[in-house]
Amino acid sequence: MTRVGVARPDAIRRHNLGLLLTQVHRDGEITRAQLTRRLHLSRSTIGALVADLTELGLVDERVPSGGKRAGRPSHVVGPRADGPYAIAVDVDITHVTSAAIGIGGEVLARHVVATANGPRRPRQAAALVDEAVRELSKRVDPGARPVGIGVSVPGTVSRRTGTVEFAPNLEWRHEAFGEMLAEVVPPELPVYVGNDADLAVLAEHLRGNARDCDDVVYLMGRIGVGAGIIVNGRPLRGHDGHAGEVGHNVVDASGPQCHCGKRGCVETYIGENALLALAGRNVLPTQESIAAVFADASAGDEAAASAVRTVADALGRTVASLVNVLNPERVLLGGSLAGVLEFARDEIVRSVDRFGMGASRHSVQLCTPDLGDDSPLLGAAELAFADLLTDPVGTR
Numbered sequence: 209m210t211r212v213g214v215a216r217p218d219a220i221r222r223h224n225l226g227l228l229l230t231q232v233h234r235d236g237e238i239t240r241a242q243l244t245r246r247l248h249l250s251r252s253t254i255g256a257l258v259a260d261l262t263e264l265g266l267v268d269e270r271v272p273s274g275g276k277r278a279g280r281p282s283h284v285v286g287p288r289a290d291g292p293y294a295i296a297v298d299v300d301i302t303h304v305t306s307a308a309i310g311i312g313g314e315v316l317a318r319h320v321v322a323t324a325n326g327p328r329r330p331r332q333a334a335a336l337v338d339e340a341v342r343e344l345s346k347r348v349d350p351g352a353r354p355v356g357i358g359v360s361v362p363g364t365v366s367r368r369t370g371t372v373e374f375a376p377n378l379e380w381r382h383e384a385f386g387e388m389l390a391e392v393v394p395p396e397l398p399v400y401v402g403n404d405a406d407l408a409v410l411a412e413h414l415r416g417n418a419r420d421c422d423d424v425v426y427l428m429g430r431i432g433v434g435a436g437i438i439v440n441g442r443p444l445r446g447h448d449g450h451a452g453e454v455g456h457n458v459v460d461a462s463g464p465q466c467h468c469g470k471r472g473c474v475e476t477y478i479g480e481n482a483l484l485a486l487a488g489r490n491v492l493p494t495q496e497s498i499a500a501v502f503a504d505a506s507a508g509d510e511a512a513a514s515a516v517r518t519v520a521d522a523l524g525r526t527v528a529s530l531v532n533v534l535n536p537e538r539v540l541l542g543g544s545l546a547g548v549l550e551f552a553r554d555e556i557v558r559s560v561d562r563f564g565m566g567a568s569r570h571s572v573q574l575c576t577p578d579l580g581d582d583s584p585l586l587g588a589a590e591l592a593f594a595d596l597l598t599d600p601v602g603t604r
């Protein structure tokens with residue numbers, strides 16, 4: 209007879225090591241006393257688990273100096289400087305940003321390659337990722353080892369295979385990007401691919417502006433527009449993992465042409481190209497050109513200000529639709545939409561009030577992300593860290 213479902217002591221220990229490491233990862237540094245309270249384990253068990261993680265080369269302990277409180281200070285547990293790191297890559301249209309990210313979410317090193325109109329072919333993007341792996345390894349502690357590679361792309365992704373089904377602004381369709389990456393990077397490094405907005409909301413939920421919020425939408429505004437959604441504390445992915453393509457909901461079938469092939473998508477009213485066109489600027493959407501619109505709007509340039517307000521009105525309608533369907537506690541507006549919120553919050557709120565339903569529209573909080581433009585990058589690191597956090601012993 210086979211006995212199933214009984215956790216052996218070693219399995220319990222490994223499970224608890226994962227829980228403890230996850231707490232350190234979420235907070236960066238945490239005291240033994242806090243760990244004892246959060247994990248509901250005895251002080252001696254916490255002490256033994258910390259000793260195990262220290263021996264595995266994952267955490268360090270230090271005794272804080274100073275402080276006014278009497279008694280023995282609780283030891284602080286934090287990530288080791290030469291501990292493992294994730295390689296995170298954010299493939300955007302105009303640049304590919306890579307970073308080595310340590311346990312605790314600290315960016316240890318960063319490598320940015322401008323790609324002008326985009327890495328048009330996925331193999332080119334894969335080569336840039338390979339270059340980043342080598343470049344970053346020179347800049348981290350020589351003893352540190354990478355655990356895997358997480359890649360964020362502005363498109364729909366089949367998470368299991370890493371195939372990019374459709375990234376309209378990169379003009380990628382059914383590209384086996386995960387396989388291409390696996391062919392070029394060192395074979396010992398597992399590769400994971402995810403959608404930028406999905407990863408952004410993951411990072412903000414873990415350690416950003418949605419940390420204590422279990423119903424949240426992250427609306428990402430870059431050249432493309434998409435949503436990462438968490439409902440009841442869990443990511444909403446949909447049947448094939450492609451949920452959240454808010455940017456391609458059609459507002460007006462006779463509206464402006466969209467990169468996806470349809471007309472009048474949300475993206476053509478609130479994406480970066482729309483903002484630049486409304487401001488009368490015939491330039492490529494880059495961080496600089498988008499920042500210039502907001503700076504000029506704040507300095508009194510009427511064309512720029514009017515463009516931002518027009519986008520704000522359409523953005524409010526988009527948020528109202530999300531609020532009607534999902535009733536989120538918080539909507540984070542990222543990328544260029546953060547700038548729209550900062551300059552024209554009143555216009556957005558007015559539009560949400562006009563088009564939103566009932567109590568949901570009054571309770572929703574509109575915020576900018578805490579992690580700024582790094583949210584997708586930090587979310588991509590989570591893909592690479594997941595195995596280590598589940599079983600710190602097994603992935604050594």
Ligand SMILES: [Zn+2]
Binds near residue numbers: 455456457470473475
């Ligand atoms: Zn579209």
